[in-house]
Amino acid sequence: MTNNNNEITSESKNERGIFLITGIMAAGKSTIAQLLSERLEKSVHVRGDLFRKMIVNGGVGMSDTPSIEALEQLRLRYKLAAKVSDEYYQSGFNVVLQDVIIGPMLQDIVEYIQHRPLYVIVLTPRPEIVAAREASRPKKGYGAMDISSLESVLQSETPRIGMWIDSSNLTPEETVDEILRRVFTEAKIQ
Template sequence: MPGRWLSQGLRLRPRRPPLVRQQSLRQPRPRRRPRTPQPLSCPVPEVLVSLPSEPAIVLLTGIQAAGKSTVAQMLAERLPRSVHVRGDGFRRMIVNGRADMSPDPSAEAAVRQLRLRHRLTAATCDAYFDAGFTVVAQDVVLGEHLGEMVELIRRRPLLVVVLAPRPEAIAAREEGRGKTAYDDWAITQLDAVLRRDTPRLGLWLDSSDQSPAGAGEEILARAWTEARVSSAAGSPTGR
């Protein structure tokens, strides 16, 4: 075969030796140090108070739209080993046959379910406290029901905090959040129940001009010394 190609005046090209890739003389690039994750930026109050070291049960109450849920969540997030107990969750667990509270004083089924919900809240608070948690429980607990709740919660220290913003501040918050917490109730009706019929237990805060974070920091600063309640009858006068 090679002779045939040579006889026709063709020359075979010699095979080129395979290229040998020279090793790069460049120095290896240094590995980049992993970036330290930066904390998420979130609004915090300018002054953060020191956290109390004593575990406790904090009962946060007030009328609808007083800021209980937001303030309770902020408190729980600031405290170590903490639990946020939402009393209204026990009401919403009822699928059929639920009877909600209304201005009608003869609504016995609604009152029975309200007291059931308070018993469940109190038992949950005690169980979490026994497990070593600071408990922040929040619900609408007004009138005679506040004294009953104080007796239902067995563990101490118990700190009662009442958020009592002015009715016009409540109305402005309702309008700003685009939903209403009031069906049959009027804001003025519930505010009257709060101020006229609710025993002055624990620490009462007019949070009308406070942000939720500001109210939370004031509670952290004052509740462990000013909101302690031993019993509904023998508690110090609220502030």
């Protein structure tokens, strides 16, 4: 599917798909999703967090002990992202959807996305790498989520589906190269 230069071959360029990239905050999802999108023909990058940002009044943020309303708003965000991804796919696009989707809800969004092939990529840089990245960027209003709590949910409650990549020692470009080497054989969800 990829050649020695880590470019997508013409065979895989013609095979459209939905590529779901997840991980905890500051795992590199946005950067990797954008770079992957740029390597795919006729592609779109769906940023799931945009649906949270659309709420003007009444938004409830996530926390280590989220309220029922916070969970319902999160579920709505995932459903909207899945529908948009399906619409773009149906219109002939490769779709790269990225968001923080961990715990049992990863299986939920896999079910919300109707079109296949679907490829799930979970970015798992070490917690100290994530903490350094998070400390270096401006606060974005993700709610009162602790990195160690998110890491715990990722490692102990998230279904082991798709392809998991420890990108701690990889540049963003190397991470995308690794994804392209492995995605079509390791990340496909039936």
